[in-house]
Amino acid sequence: MSTLEHLTVVRHPLVQHKLTLMRDRDTPTAVFRQLLREISQLLAYEITDNLAMTTRRIDTPVCPMDAPVLDGRKLALVSILRAGNGLLDGILELVPSARVGFVGLYRDEKTLEPVQYYCKLPSELDERLVIAVDPMLATGNSSVAAIDLLKQSGAKDIRFLCLLAAPEGVARMKEAHPDVPIVTAALDERLDDRGYIVPGLGDAGDRMFGTK
Ligand code: URA
Numbered sequence: 001m002s003t004l005e006h007l008t009v010v011r012h013p014l015v016q017h018k019l020t021l022m023r024d025r026d027t028p029t030a031v032f033r034q035l036l037r038e039i040s041q042l043l044a045y046e047i048t049d050n051l052a053m054t055t056r057r058i059d060t061p062v063c064p065m066d067a068p069v070l071d072g073r074k075l076a077l078v079s080i081l082r083a084g085n086g087l088l089d090g091i092l093e094l095v096p097s098a099r100v101g102f103v104g105l106y107r108d109e110k111t112l113e114p115v116q117y118y119c120k121l122p123s124e125l126d127e128r129l130v131i132a133v134d135p136m137l138a139t140g141n142s143s144v145a146a147i148d149l150l151k152q153s154g155a156k157d158i159r160f161l162c163l164l165a166a167p168e169g170v171a172r173m174k175e176a177h178p179d180v181p182i183v184t185a186a187l188d189e190r191l192d193d194r195g196y197i198v199p200g201l202g203d204a205g206d207r208m209f210g211t212k
Helices: 013-023 029-047 085-094 141-152 167-176 204-209
Strands: 007-009 053-059 064-070 076-081 099-107 114-120 129-133 157-161 182-184
Touching: 013 029, 029 085, 029 129, 029 157, 029 182, 029 204, 076 085, 076 141, 085 129, 085 204, 099 141, 114 141, 129 141, 141 157, 141 167
Parallel strands: 007 182, 076 099, 076 129, 129 157, 157 182
Antiparallel strands: 053 064, 099 114
16 A cells, blocks of 8 residues: 555454454453454554655664665654544554644534543644544544644644544545545444444443443
């Protein structure tokens, strides 16, 4: 993958197998959390596929070489609270020097509209690749609001990583933020009348944190 399409579904067998285990209602919290961590790394591998590179002069034990290294400022990961936090640790293992931000949005259960209650972002967002993470792209309302906020804070190069997407959410993102590529493990069928993804996996936050 050299350029990211607006929507990239990662169909790798490991991702799909792990996702099936996560969808299963009988999968316990601890296993769900571990699987989310593993999938987050596989998705992060895809979404960082075409990062800018430069070279650095090093000496191997055999000879000098100009070896490839990442170019530019450290990337910024932005977790959309609270479920986004389930994706953070795994990605940070792959990109340990990433800067981390948080956007707190909850979904009003009646209107399904996002309400912002927290925002703390890294500096110089305009010079970084910003990867916003949230496991569930459902109506797209929270994701669009979070990306609005990132853009208002200066971010120009933004990507969105999620575990599951609904067609409604993808369409909403494409309409509001056509410049933001989305990477996901699956594009599901639809939303139900409560705004849950079908077939989905239920409430991602509740399943990863064991709340109800
Ligand atoms: N948020 C979730 O956690 N699950 C859904 O199905 C939709 C939104």
